Each structure stands twice: as C-alpha cells, then as structure tokens.
Amino acid sequence: MADYAPLRLLATDADDLQVLATTLQDAVAKIGDIRFDARGRLLTVTFNRFCWEAGGGARVRSGLQLGSVLGVQARRLRRGAKDAVIELLTLTFDPGEAPGGVLTFSFAGGGDLRVSVECIDAVLADVSPPWPTRRTPGHDLSET
Numbered sequence: 001m002a003d004y005a006p007l008r009l010l011a012t013d014a015d016d017l018q019v020l021a022t023t024l025q026d027a028v029a030k031i032g033d034i035r036f037d038a039r040g041r042l043l044t045v046t047f048n049r050f051c052w053e054a055g056g057g058a059r060v061r062s063g064l065q066l067g068s069v070l071g072v073q074a075r076r077l078r079r080g081a082k083d084a085v086i087e088l089l090t091l092t093f094d095p096g097e098a099p100g101g102v103l104t105f106s107f108a109g110g111g112d113l114r115v116s117v118e119c120i121d122a123v124l125a126d127v128s129p130p131w132p133t134r135r136t137p138g139h140d141l142s143e144t
Helices: 014-024
Strands: 008-011 028-030 034-037 042-050 058-066 069-075 085-095 101-107 112-117 122-126
Touching: 008 014, 014 042, 014 058, 014 085, 014 122, 042 069
Parallel strands: none
Antiparallel strands: 008 122, 028 042, 028 085, 034 042, 042 058, 058 122, 069 112, 085 101, 101 112
16 A cells, blocks of 8 residues: 555544544444543544555554543443454434534444533544455445
C-alpha cells in the first residue's frame, strides 16, 4: 500500500459521525482497548480497522477519541475480559438536549456501548502503517 495516506477525521455533528461510522465498520478491538477518563471526560478506543477506502486487503491501527463525555454504559460486554475481541457493526447518534445526545457503539454478538455526550466531539486518526490481511469482512445479507 505504497500510496496509503493515514486518515485523520474530525466529527462535530451527526453527518460527520456517519462518516466515522462508515470508516470504522467491521473494525475490531479488545475490551482492554476501551479507556474512559471520567475526570478528563474522554473516551478512547483503539481499533484495528479494515481499510475500506484503500480497496481492502489491509488493516490499520486507529484511535477514536470522544470528548465532552458525560457517562459510559456497557451492555453485554465482558468488561473483565480485557483480551476479548469485539467487532464494531455501527456507530449511531441519538440526539438529546442540543447539542448533546447518546452515541451507541453496536458490536457483533449484541453488545453495545452507550456514551452520553454534551456535544459531538470526535477525532479518528490512524496511528500505524497498514498491514496486509487475508480476512475480508463479510456480511450475510440473507438475514436482513
């Protein structure tokens, strides 16, 4: 991937967040890669994301940081299993009192992470060079 340029994306509204969700579709992380700093009101998740924008065939390490976080709730995620791998299906935003709301990370297997935010303040940045992968994410569309 000689022509690869690391992504650096900023989201400040729901439309921007949709771009991040598309970019992170099928990204994988470990439970231990989720960090919440309550004092700093920051949530950071480090993913190995599939490089959809480069035609596939590679993954890259990417960091997602959310600012202005008021609270985080996990459902059906084994928080004590730091090495457990989770796969992101989508990221959605449900508006609340403007400009805030709830960001929901939905993972394969039915787990999710709900993040209450004062406003949308998200940054996604690639933090490693890409590496080749033979595993291309697939989706069984017959189940929809």
